[in-house]
Amino acid sequence: MKNIDVCLTPELLHQYDLENKIVVVVDILRATSCMVSGLANGVKEIVPVSTLEECKELQNSGYLAAAERNGSKAEGFDMGNSPFEYMDEKVKGQKVAVTTTNGTLAINKSLSAKEILIGAFLNLKAISEYLKNKEEDIIVLCAGWKGKFNLEDTLFAGSLSHQLKGDFEFACDAPLAAEAMYLTAKNDMMSYMKDSSHAKRLAKLNVVKDIEFCIQESIYDVVPYLSGKSLLLK
Amino acid sequence: MKNIDVCLTPELLHQYDLENKIVVVVDILRATSCMVSGLANGVKEIVPVSTLEECKELQNSGYLAAAERNGSKAEGFDMGNSPFEYMDEKVKGQKVAVTTTNGTLAINKSLSAKEILIGAFLNLKAISEYLKNKEEDIIVLCAGWKGKFNLEDTLFAGSLSHQLKGDFEFACDAPLAAEAMYLTAKNDMMSYMKDSSHAKRLAKLNVVKDIEFCIQESIYDVVPYLSGKSLLLK
Numbered sequence: 230m231k232n233i234d235v236c237l238t239p240e241l242l243h244q245y246d247l248e249n250k251i252v253v254v255v256d257i258l259r260a261t262s263c264m265v266s267g268l269a270n271g272v273k274e275i276v277p278v279s280t281l282e283e284c285k286e287l288q289n290s291g292y293l294a295a296a297e298r299n300g301s302k303a304e305g306f307d308m309g310n311s312p313f314e315y316m317d318e319k320v321k322g323q324k325v326a327v328t329t330t331n332g333t334l335a336i337n338k339s340l341s342a343k344e345i346l347i348g349a350f351l352n353l354k355a356i357s358e359y360l361k362n363k364e365e366d367i368i369v370l371c372a373g374w375k376g377k378f379n380l381e382d383t384l385f386a387g388s389l390s391h392q393l394k395g396d397f398e399f400a401c402d403a404p405l406a407a408e409a410m411y412l413t414a415k416n417d418m419m420s421y422m423k424d425s426s427h428a429k430r431l432a433k434l435n436v437v438k439d440i441e442f443c444i445q446e447s448i449y450d451v452v453p454y455l456s457g458k459s460l461l462l463k
Numbered sequence: 464m465k466n467i468d469v470c471l472t473p474e475l476l477h478q479y480d481l482e483n484k485i486v487v488v489v490d491i492l493r494a495t496s497c498m499v500s501g502l503a504n505g506v507k508e509i510v511p512v513s514t515l516e517e518c519k520e521l522q523n524s525g526y527l528a529a530a531e532r533n534g535s536k537a538e539g540f541d542m543g544n545s546p547f548e549y550m551d552e553k554v555k556g557q558k559v560a561v562t563t564t565n566g567t568l569a570i571n572k573s574l575s576a577k578e579i580l581i582g583a584f585l586n587l588k589a590i591s592e593y594l595k596n597k598e599e600d601i602i603v604l605c606a607g608w609k610g611k612f613n614l615e616d617t618l619f620a621g622s623l624s625h626q627l628k629g630d631f632e633f634a635c636d637a638p639l640a641a642e643a644m645y646l647t648a649k650n651d652m653m654s655y656m657k658d659s660s661h662a663k664r665l666a667k668l669n670v671v672k673d674i675e676f677c678i679q680e681s682i683y684d685v686v687p688y689l690s691g692k693s694l695l696l697k
Contacts, residue, residue, distance in 0.1 A: 237471065237612055238475070240474070240475060240478070241472070241474060241475070241610075241611070241612075244474070244610055244611060374635075374636075376475070376478055377475070377478060377635060377636075377637070378471055378475075378635070378636055378637045378640070379635075379636045380636040380639060380640055383636075383640060399658075401608075401611060401612070401660050402608075402611075402612055402613045402614040402617075402659050402660050402661070403611070403612045405614060405658055405659065405660075406612070406614055406617060406644055409644055409647055409648075409655075410640055410643055410644060413643055413647050414643075421643075424633075424639055425636050425639065426635050426636050426639075427636070
């Protein structure tokens, strides 16, 4: 039977063989939530890059440039890392280059996979439906925080594992644990998240509104995937 | 405030600074459960080593040698990795050298810590009481399975984090998540564990009795610690 596995941080990714697998990259707060929101609201394409320099270069060749480091917008760029910025009128129809502390790095570490998808609570149903019919094994890659485990990405991994349970076998204990956490948390996600380190970090930056937005389930019916260097919609 | 952190697998240990910290090594199935059982039942000292060769050498100089690889006893050694072997009359008063797939490696990766303790559900209360009064920060190091996350070690990390919550702050999301998992699982640990990959692996080897034994809470009032190369009791 095909299976689903969860990689809890990019620093454990060397333990996984990505060949012929579908990788779902998740960085709930906030990179992949932004990507889903932007593409669902008319952004033409998004190019994830690992460094500020690459992002700057693309800015110079006509891209809107979004850059976040340690939760805040980096100086000299057009946008930071809030989903609301990605829904702004001025972004519609545009191409966006983006670099973030964790999320874009996770994408660029997954390039040997057969297919790379972008997951968030915002498109949970769309991505589950898309994956249900696939024959390949799946790895959910949690972006984490600077190489460490984080709560919100693991909760998403748990929710996706739960959705796909009937069609995919759990490959190890990580999907099992993530699913248990999600089932405990799902009826009151916000209060469950309030003690998480990243929510605390962001609360200091006044982005509680972003968190409330990012934990909404299945409000967008889109499946972003990496095509060449760009994220587009299926 | 002093804090407690959880390292989910030894492959993430490079992210943690062990200096001046107390590390609690845990490998519930079954290395640290064996160590606690043995020392509580009269084993004189236990020397954890990383390789079969080192274990053999100590066997040649008078130690009882316990060696496990992939869940089974390695050929040519006196004992495997069952807690019941460590309670046998013939082990009383003896010195034991031990190497296992995950647990002894985790101990030997922690040598830069100020103090290394051996934790298991079997001595949960004793180790919590001992740690409550310490001033140092604590890292619970889960031995995992071949570098990957596992359920039972994380559940122990969660139980210890829960016990120490009043006296230690959670350093990141890992203790938070581990505690949530433990609180979900604690009233029916055996059925919660039945789907775990290691329990399945061991069930094939007919050691369900070992699992039932290892998930008992606080039946031994001992705190094993590393002194030089040996595990002794506080």
